[in-house]
């Protein structure tokens with residue numbers, strides 16, 4: 001089974017990226033993870049650009065999504081929403097059916113005690129518009145994220161590690177049921 005980890009931050013040392021890597025390391029042996037790292041390469045979405053020949057970064061994005069049985073999203077919160085670059089990537093899928101019925105897990109993380117609840121809700125809304133299969137048991141908000149990661153990005157909080165493990169297992173199971 002192939003899952004794609006898809007983070008919403010452009011920062012190389014982002015906390016959401018670290019959580020995705022931790023989640024991947026906790027996955028069962030039957031699950032293979034890939035990481036989408038092309039957010040910064042995508043042009044701003046415009047329907048006029050959404051025609052052949054497509055920008056190369058868009059083709060790559062679509063290939064990565066098509067190849068995945070399920071997608072593990074993790075977003076930070078910027079100004080009560082998801083980062084613009086992340087929403088931009090999702091906008092590039094609107095004219096396709098690449099995400100239709102695709103099992104997805106929604107995670108958010110924030111240094112605040114709310115765990116990026118508004119970005120989480122915004123992402124859920126967008127993924128609903130894209131007709132994904134949102135796996136409820138694979139939904140996670142991580143508050144106080146900086147206190148749960150070491151300086152080198154390991155998850156130091158045992159409860160968070162368990163939650164990540166549950167998310168990946170639930171997403172994997174949903175993909176298996178669909179396949």
Ligand SMILES: Cc1cc2nc3c(=O)[nH]c(=O)nc-3n(C[C@H](O)[C@H](O)[C@H](O)COP(=O)(O)O)c2cc1C
Nearest residue numbers: 009011014015016076077078079080110111112116
């Ligand atoms: C421009 C900006 C806006 C932010 N707005 C919010 C916000 O509305 N809510 C929140 O909980 N955190 C907010 N934060 C804090 C981010 O959640 C925090 O920087 C987070 O670690 C970013 O994720 P990353 O480490 O994956 O890049 C904001 C940060 C920035 C830089």
